Amino acid sequence: MxxxxxxxxxxxxxxxxxxxxxxxxxxxxxxxxxxxxxxxxxxxxxxxxxxxxxxxxxxxxxxxxxxxxxxxxxxxxxxxxxxxxxxxxxxxxxxxxxxxxxxxxxxxxxxxxxxxxxxxxxxxxxxxxxxxxxxxxxxxxxxxxxxxxxxxxxxxxxxxxxxxxxxxxxxxxxxxxxxxxxxxxxxxxxxxxxxxxxxxxTPFPEWALEPNRQYMELALEEAKKCEGTETAFSVGALLVKDGEILSTGYSRELPGNTHAEQCALEKYYEKTGTREIPEGTVIYTTMEPCSERLSGNLPCTDRILDTNIQTVFVGVLEPDTFVANNVGKQKLTDAGIHYIHIPGYEKACLAAATKKP
Structure with a gap:
């Protein structure tokens, strides 16, 4: 009206x-x-x-x-x-x-x-x-x-x-x-x-978010596994298809300065022997995927765009602590990806992200 x-x-x-x-x-x-x-x-x-x-x-x-x-x-x-x-x-x-x-x-x-x-x-x-x-x-x-x-x-x-x-x-x-x-x-x-x-x-209604909350909570548990650091955020991520968890990841889980989305993807590729993600796969991440890596590594936004993932659920936007003006959300939505914030986890996601060593 x-x-x-x-x-x-x-x-x-x-x-x-x-x-x-x-x-x-x-x-x-x-x-x-x-x-x-x-x-x-x-x-x-x-x-x-x-x-x-x-x-x-x-x-x-x-x-x-x-x-x-x-x-x-x-x-x-x-x-x-x-x-x-x-x-x-x-x-x-x-x-x-x-x-x-x-x-x-x-x-x-x-x-x-x-x-x-x-x-x-x-x-x-x-x-x-x-x-x-x-x-x-x-x-x-x-x-x-x-x-x-x-x-x-x-x-x-x-x-x-x-x-x-x-x-x-x-x-x-x-x-x-x-x-x-x-x-x-x-x-x-x-x-x-x-x-x-x-x-x-308008915001997504709760009945549309409710089936997805359990996966954001599991992504948050992944984020809590990270060892604290002063130089990067601690993030958790899940790959899910049709209610089945395909892979999990958290920041720095794999060798190097790896991010959560990167770890979840690479672990799935290693497990399946292919670099193809099944159609219908959704990614859940506690923080907005990065659009720039100071280390020169491929940003997580670009890693997602290289797959056929069409939906990204996030817990909180990335603060400007390390990289100002993250445009991950904009890049994903411009590419036609569903970018959906699940509210209610911002405080917990930021607490996990900024955990000190």
Whole structure:
């Protein structure tokens, strides 16, 4: 939602939105292992049952286009960046469902009781049956989702009619809502003008960070293994693919003035006998990867760019203690790498980084 300070501002913003001159990016947490690479869905969308807000992919629908790119996969759910090029109702939710990866806690599009075991993948399901069942949700049956399903009446918890009325106005009363009624793992991440005249970004929501916190905490444990020094930071790093830890590293673990990311990568190369990193691998590091090495060694940012790693999670930005103006974040994001800060570990990461001998 945009709130304009003046009529002129409202007209300008309205024109930008109408002419599709605003770039919008969202983040979602979806069912299963979302495919790697740049995934684009251009299936047309139609509102087939307005009363229950049901929208579906239909040849007779309006043109719609959404681009998706996976950020990470934890073995159960994927974090996905979503960019809609059009603005159809429920566009991201319906396109994700059509691809077979509905938002994991979506009570409308990931409810197996409504959609059946395919959950609407590739347009599966009869419109009339789906609309009829959706009409029961919140009335005679509570909402269920893929991540938190309602199997039978023992799971009937959440908003639904109680069969009682308000003593004052005789309005039908509902039971208290559950998590399925109150949250949706879809979040507006960034809005920006195509001409780069303005931009607005929000932090990653906790539900997108939560699956990744355990790995940042393990990276922090690696950082604590470093011997303290007055001349360099102590950092920990992990390589993770699909919830499996491939390699770990900490500063100066290997001979020489080695950095944590460098150690994790070199240990993996040594273990596997190849200098190829599997697609879908994510790196976690307690501190922003360096963009310059005073020793002349290859900076960690460049080491990451030499791999097919597409996501970097960091605990804290690098202070200017040894190298001023580290541009690791800028280099990575300019290359299209997902660079994501996991907040809450800054104090611990800096304490480990500056440990004295």
């Amino acid at each position: 945009f709130l304009a300070k003046s009529g002129k501002g409202a007209d300008k913003m309205g024109a930008l939105l109408r002419d599709r001159e605003v770039k919008k990016e969202y983040v979602a947490r979806v069912k299963g292992e979302f495919p790697l690479g740049d995934i684009v869905c251009e299936e047309p969308l139609l509102t087939v049952a307005p009363k229950v807000a049901l929208n579906r992919v239909k040849p007779s629908g309006k043109p719609a286009k959404t681009a998706f790119k996976r950020i990470s996969y934890d073995g159960e759910t994927s974090i996905v960046r979503c960019r809609p090029f059009t603005g159809r109702t429920h566009q991201i939710r319906v396109h994700l469902q059509y691809l077979g990866h509905p938002i994991a806690n979506d009570p409308l599009y990931s409810n197996e009781w409504v959609w059946g075991p395919e959950l609407g993948k590739n347009g599966a399901g009869d419109d009339e049956i789906i609309a009829e069942r959706l009409g029961h949700i919140g009335r005679s049956r509570p909402a269920g989702t893929w991540i938190n399903p309602v199997i039978d009446e023992s799971d009937f918890k959440g908003e639904m009619l109680t069969g009682t009325k308000c003593e004052v106005c005789e309005t039908d009363l509902f039971s208290d809502p559950s998590a399925n009624d109150l949250d949706l793992w879809l979040h507006a991440l960034t809005y920006s003008a195509n001409d780069k005249s303005w931009s607005y970004a």
